[in-house]
Amino acid sequence: MKIVIIGAGNLATHLALALQNAGEEIIQIFSRTEISAKELADKIKADFTTDFNNIYSEAELYIYAVSDSALTDLIKNNIAPEAIHIHTAGSVPMQIFESVKSKFGVVYPLQTFSKNKEINFRDVPVFIEASSPEIQKNLFKLASEISDHVFEVNSQSRLQLHIAAVFACNFVNFLYGVSKDILNQSELPFEVLIPLICETADKINYLSPEEAQTGPAKRNDMQVMDKHLLMLENQPELKELYRNLSQMIFKKYLHQS
Amino acid sequence: MKIVIIGAGNLATHLALALQNAGEEIIQIFSRTEISAKELADKIKADFTTDFNNIYSEAELYIYAVSDSALTDLIKNNIAPEAIHIHTAGSVPMQIFESVKSKFGVVYPLQTFSKNKEINFRDVPVFIEASSPEIQKNLFKLASEISDHVFEVNSQSRLQLHIAAVFACNFVNFLYGVSKDILNQSELPFEVLIPLICETADKINYLSPEEAQTGPAKRNDMQVMDKHLLMLENQPELKELYRNLSQMIFKKYLHQS
Numbered sequence: 001m002k003i004v005i006i007g008a009g010n011l012a013t014h015l016a017l018a019l020q021n022a023g024e025e026i027i028q029i030f031s032r033t034e035i036s037a038k039e040l041a042d043k044i045k046a047d048f049t050t051d052f053n054n055i056y057s058e059a060e061l062y063i064y065a066v067s068d069s070a071l072t073d074l075i076k077n078n079i080a081p082e083a084i085h086i087h088t089a090g091s092v093p094m095q096i097f098e099s100v101k102s103k104f105g106v107v108y109p110l111q112t113f114s115k116n117k118e119i120n121f122r123d124v125p126v127f128i129e130a131s132s133p134e135i136q137k138n139l140f141k142l143a144s145e146i147s148d149h150v151f152e153v154n155s156q157s158r159l160q161l162h163i164a165a166v167f168a169c170n171f172v173n174f175l176y177g178v179s180k181d182i183l184n185q186s187e188l189p190f191e192v193l194i195p196l197i198c199e200t201a202d203k204i205n206y207l208s209p210e211e212a213q214t215g216p217a218k219r220n221d222m223q224v225m226d227k228h229l230l231m232l233e234n235q236p237e238l239k240e241l242y243r244n245l246s247q248m249i250f251k252k253y254l255h256q257s
Numbered sequence: 258m259k260i261v262i263i264g265a266g267n268l269a270t271h272l273a274l275a276l277q278n279a280g281e282e283i284i285q286i287f288s289r290t291e292i293s294a295k296e297l298a299d300k301i302k303a304d305f306t307t308d309f310n311n312i313y314s315e316a317e318l319y320i321y322a323v324s325d326s327a328l329t330d331l332i333k334n335n336i337a338p339e340a341i342h343i344h345t346a347g348s349v350p351m352q353i354f355e356s357v358k359s360k361f362g363v364v365y366p367l368q369t370f371s372k373n374k375e376i377n378f379r380d381v382p383v384f385i386e387a388s389s390p391e392i393q394k395n396l397f398k399l400a401s402e403i404s405d406h407v408f409e410v411n412s413q414s415r416l417q418l419h420i421a422a423v424f425a426c427n428f429v430n431f432l433y434g435v436s437k438d439i440l441n442q443s444e445l446p447f448e449v450l451i452p453l454i455c456e457t458a459d460k461i462n463y464l465s466p467e468e469a470q471t472g473p474a475k476r477n478d479m480q481v482m483d484k485h486l487l488m489l490e491n492q493p494e495l496k497e498l499y500r501n502l503s504q505m506i507f508k509k510y511l512h513q514s
Contacts, residue, residue, distance in 0.1 A: 010471065067476060067478060068478060068480045068481050069478065069480055090481075091473075091480075091481045091484045091485065110449060110450070110452070110453055111452060111453055111456060112453060112456055112457055112460070112469075112471050112472075113471070114460065114464060114468065114469060114471065116463070116464065116468075117460055117463050117464060117469075119456065123452050124452060125449045125452060149449070149452075151449070153445070156443070157443040157445060159484065159485075159488060160439055160440060160442060160443040160445065160488070161440070161443075161445065161449070162481075162485070163439055163485045163488055163489070163499075164435075164436035164437075164439040164440050164445075164450060165436070165450070165453055166472055166473065166474075166485065166499070167432045167435045167436040167439065167499075168432060168433055168435075168436035168450050168453055168454050168457070169453050169454070169456075169457045169471070169472065170470070170471060170472030170473070170474060170475070170506070171432050171502045171506075172429045172432050172433075172454075172457055173457055173460075173466055173469050173470050173471075174466070174470065174474075174502060174505065174506050174509075175424045175425060175428050175429050175432070176425055176429075176461055176466040176469075177466035177467060177470070177509070178421075178424045178425075179421035179422070179424040179425035180421075180465070180466055182417055182420055182421040182424065183417060183418070183421050185417060186413070186414045186417040186418075188410070188414060188417065188418060188421075190465075192367060192382045192406070192408070192418070193367070193421060193422065193425050194461055194462060195367070195368060195380050195381060195382060195406075196367055196368055196369060196422055196425055196426050197425050197426070197429075197458050197461055198458050198459070198461075198462075199368060199369055199376065199426075200369055200425070200426045200429055200430055200458070201454050201455050201457070201458035201459075202455070202458075203369070203371065203374055203430075204433055204451055204454055204455075205451060205455075206373070206374050207371060207373065207374060208437070208447075209430055209431070209433040209434035209437055210434060211371065211373075212369075212371060212374075212430050212433075213427070213430050213431065213434070214267065214369050214370070214371065214426070214427060214430075215369075215423055215426065215427030216348075216423065216427070217423075217427060217431075218427070219324060221324060221325060221326065223325045223326055223348075224325050224347075224348045224419075227348045227416065228348065228416075228419070228420045228423065231416060231417070231420055232420070237505060240501075241501065241502075241505070242420075242423070242424075244497075244498065244501070245428045245431060245498075248431065248494060248498070249427070249428075249431050252431075252434070
């Protein structure tokens with residue numbers, strides 16, 4: 001299938017590489033940022049453009065891997081009205097295409113992508129939605145070429161997936177950063193926390209989050225929590241976060257201990 | 258070395274197994290809860306007791322792996338005044354032993370332990386502190402038998418390590434649970450999040466938390482965040498948590514994008 005990719009960010013990059021490895025023909029990359037467009041185009045040996053009017057019209061599939069705010073504008077084009085147009089966003093309903101395209105859908109890979117971190121796309125769950133059973137079949141086939149875990153979900157469920165991902169990934173990574181900052185105050189290297197971080201994630205392969213929970217808040221160990229809050233005295237935001245999360249954990253396990 | 262372990266919880270269990278594998282002789286387990294004491298004693302083929310007055314006095318090392326609140330009472334004993342007494346708590350200063358023991362210290366393994374999840378203790382960072390250079394040497398030798406990563410830290414730094422661990426592990430695992438609950442509302446299986454959870458942790462081996470951060474809060478993508486907050490309308494605590502964490506992430510990356 002001839003494909004044009006609109007976007008050259010983290011997701012566009014990993015998706016383009018996975019599709020090319022699967023034998024798909026990516027003919028062009030579009031990005032307003034020339035350095036990003038060129039970088040990705042070079043990687044996959046495709047053409048690139050920064051001018052929306054120069055997007056090729058002969059592709060069969062246009063993949064929009066851009067921010068939600070850019071998406072609304074970018075899909076209002078007249079390129080290839082007979083082609084399939086899909087976006088890759090967790091929180092944008094498929095219906096965004098309804099008034100501007102005739103064949104459309106969504107391919108949402110549930111993963112955190114950074115350009116400088118390789119990933120095995122076959123393990124990435126991919127959630128698809130389409131404007132017709134025929135397109136659904138096309139997208140299922142395409143997604144199955146790059147992933148072993150393809151699911152059909154509607155826009156509402158995809159939004160829930162995205163919210164869950166924000167908690168399980170974006171917020172989690174922020175907490176890694178908080179822990180790093182706390183160690184820095186004692187001039188302790190962040191590396192000593194890596195086994196703990198990896199084990200906390202790995203446990204989820206064997207135990208439910210409820211079974212895996214440990215720590216002072218679960219035990220309602222006020223002695224420990226008070227010491228920790230005292231140490232966070234000069235960082236009111238962190239102190240508040242510590243208090244709120246501990247409170248939520250305590251309430252969750254109140255009737256279990 | 259002849260060892261008595263006071264406690265039979267998650268940490269006591271993993272520590273006892275690791276020490277036994279390293280060739281140490283654990284002669285007895287004490288726990289007030291008979292079922293736990295017996296379970297661990299059976300595992301390592303040691304004796305057990307639930308009566309504090311029956312703790313053997315011939316051991317050279319007494320390891321207190323109990324909750325912080327139990328610790329204060331338990332160390333006020335007259336058992337084996339010439340032996341080394343150590344605790345394993347992140348947030349309890351070594352000085353807790355000062356008025357009741359002559360040889361003492363701390364061995365703090367920085368990891369999350371659940372009884373039903375195996376672990377490679379050699380990868381666990383272990384932080385030690387001792388009442389004298391001689392005890393320090395003993396504890397370093399002992400810790401090195403079970404772990405490849407032994408560090409000497411004072412009580413203040415150990416407290417910081419514990420706080421960092423609460424953020425990087427206990428709070429992180431709680432967020433896994435939040436994401437599970439959100440998926441349940443759409444009858445989506447939690448399993449679809451596991452690749453994301455594992456990749457988020459794995460990234461930390463290659464990128465700093467700052468480099469690894471992704472998501473709407475980092476991009477200050479209000480469109481997405483507003484949709485998420487709307488979906489969380491009926492869960493005010495989660496909504497507040499979402500808002501606070503997003504705000505903190507946004508502020509952190511304000512001058513970077």
